[in-house]
Amino acid sequence: xxxxxxxxxxxxxxxxxxxxxxxxxxxxxxxxxxxxxxxxxxxxxxxxxxxxxxxxxxxxxxxxxxxxxxxxxxxxxxxxxxxxxxxxxxxxxxxxxxxxxxxxxxxxxxxxxxxxxxxxxxxxxxxxxxxxxxxxxxxxxxxxxxxxxxxxxxxxxxxxxxxxxxxxxxxxxxxxxxxxxxxxxxxxxxxxxxxxxxxxxxxxxxxxxxxxxxxxxxxxxxxxxxxxxxxxxxxxxxxxxxxxxxxxxxxxxxxxxxxxxxxxxxxxxxxxxxxxxxxxxxxxxxxxxxxxxxxxxx
Numbered sequence: 001x002x003x004x005x006x007x008x009x010x011x012x013x014x015x016x017x018x019x020x021x022x023x024x025x026x027x028x029x030x031x032x033x034x035x036x037x038x039x040x041x042x043x044x045x046x047x048x049x050x051x052x053x054x055x056x057x058x059x060x061x062x063x064x065x066x067x068x069x070x071x072x073x074x075x076x077x078x079x080x081x082x083x084x085x086x087x088x089x090x091x092x093x094x095x096x097x098x099x100x101x102x103x104x105x106x107x108x109x110x111x112x113x114x115x116x117x118x119x120x121x122x123x124x125x126x127x128x129x130x131x132x133x134x135x136x137x138x139x140x141x142x143x144x145x146x147x148x149x150x151x152x153x154x155x156x157x158x159x160x161x162x163x164x165x166x167x168x169x170x171x172x173x174x175x176x177x178x179x180x181x182x183x184x185x186x187x188x189x190x191x192x193x194x195x196x197x198x199x200x201x202x203x204x205x206x207x208x209x210x211x212x213x214x215x216x217x218x219x220x221x222x223x224x225x226x227x228x229x230x231x232x233x234x235x236x237x238x239x240x241x242x243x244x245x246x247x248x249x250x251x252x253x254x255x256x257x258x259x260x261x262x263x264x265x266x267x268x269x270x271x272x273x274x275x276x277x278x279x280x281x282x283x284x285x286x287x288x289x290x291x292x293x294x295x296x297x298x
Contacts, residue, residue, distance in 0.1 A: 007228035010220050011236040017217035019243040022086045022094070024209040026252065031203050033087070034192035036210060037079050041188050043211025044181035047219065051174045059178055064167055071163040071176065072183020074156050079184070079214075081153035088146030091248035092256045095240050096135065096264040097150040102271040103128040104158035121277055124270040131266030135259055173222060177215070235275070238268050 025036065051059045062068055086094045106125045132151070136143055167176050199207065224233050241264065248254035 003227050007224045007233060008236060010224035010227070011233045012239060014217050014221035014224060015237050015240045016243060017213050017220060019091075019095075019240050019247065021210050021213040021217060022091060022244070023247055023251065024206045024213065025083050025086050026091065028087070028203055028206050031199050031207065032192065032195045033080055033083050034188060034195060035199070036083050036207065037076060037184070038188040038192040039207040039211040040079050040214050041076070041181055041184035044177060044184060044215050046211070047215040048174055048178040048181060052178070058172075059175055062171055062175055062179065064171060067163060067167055068171070068176070068179035069183055071160065071167060072180045073187065074159045074163060075180045076184040076187040078153050078156035078160060081149040081156065085146045085150035085153055088144070089150065090254040090256065091244040091252070092241060092254065092260060093135065094146070094150055095244040096260060096267055097132065097147070098154060098157075099238070099267050099271055100128060100132055100151065100154040101157040101161065102274055103267075104155050105161050106274055108158055108162055121274050124273045124277070128267050128270030128274075131263040131270065134263035134266065137259060177218075235272055238272075241268075 028036065048059065082098070085097065089097075103125045106121050136147055164176065198204075221237075245256055248256070
């Protein structure tokens with residue numbers, strides 16, 4: 001099996017794990033979202049326990065503590081909004097709206113990272129937001145809290161990607177995950193504490209599933225990205241929409257709305273273009289930086 005094939009299978013597995021996490025969220029009955037976020041934070045920390053046992057000093061060592069804390073706050077808020085959107089919307093619709101994170105990353109890249117965003121990527125971003133408007137149809141259908149939560153979750157998700165991009169320059173992945181878990185636990189515990197109660201075995205099992213599946217999916221996704229280019233891996237994530245439609249129909253009797261087709265096509269198409277364009281620009285930058293080095297060595 002080639003490296004590329006392994007990466008593709010890992011990406012498909014990660015997409016399935018992400019979908020299963022949302023299924024657990026949607027199947028919960030009477031459990032506060034704050035309790036769910038707390039469970040997710042505990043699950044995040046649990047994934048770092050082996051490293052904490054092996055080398056605790058190395059795990060907690062960081063030269064970017066303020067950025068780590070900020071990254072953790074973004075995650076805690078994004079999880080809350082993400083779970084609100086999936087618990088209150090059809091799986092397929094919430095999944096498509098979650099894809100808009102890439103659009104917000106493009107919009108934020110210039111002011112926050114100082115990156116030059118050309119007209120092609122700006123055009124693709126605008127096209128993607130048109131897809132959002134088609135799905136939301138403001139003025140024609142009421143835009144409720146779950147829809148607004150989905151968009152807000154994508155905004156915070158973009159912030160997560162941008163801060164992670166900055167942290168990844170000097171910080172280990174497991175260290176970033178550890179601080180996300182610590183900060184999210186500190187944020188969610190006081191909020192969840194007043195409503196904490198035994199949820200019953202069914203809900204307890206679903207909370208455990210969500211706590212494990214979320215970080216597991218992210219871990220598998222990172223492994224896939226290490227084996228292949230993002231421009232190859234990113235399109236495979238859109239299989240989540242097929243998973244969401246299938247499970248939504250079979251488990252919850254959710255028939256996707258017709259407007260999801262054109263709106264989703266614009267969102268997915270624009271994010272695919274942005275991802276491929278970014279990969280092309282990165283290769284061009286790498287080639288241009290390598291050229292002077294070759295000339296010096298000659």
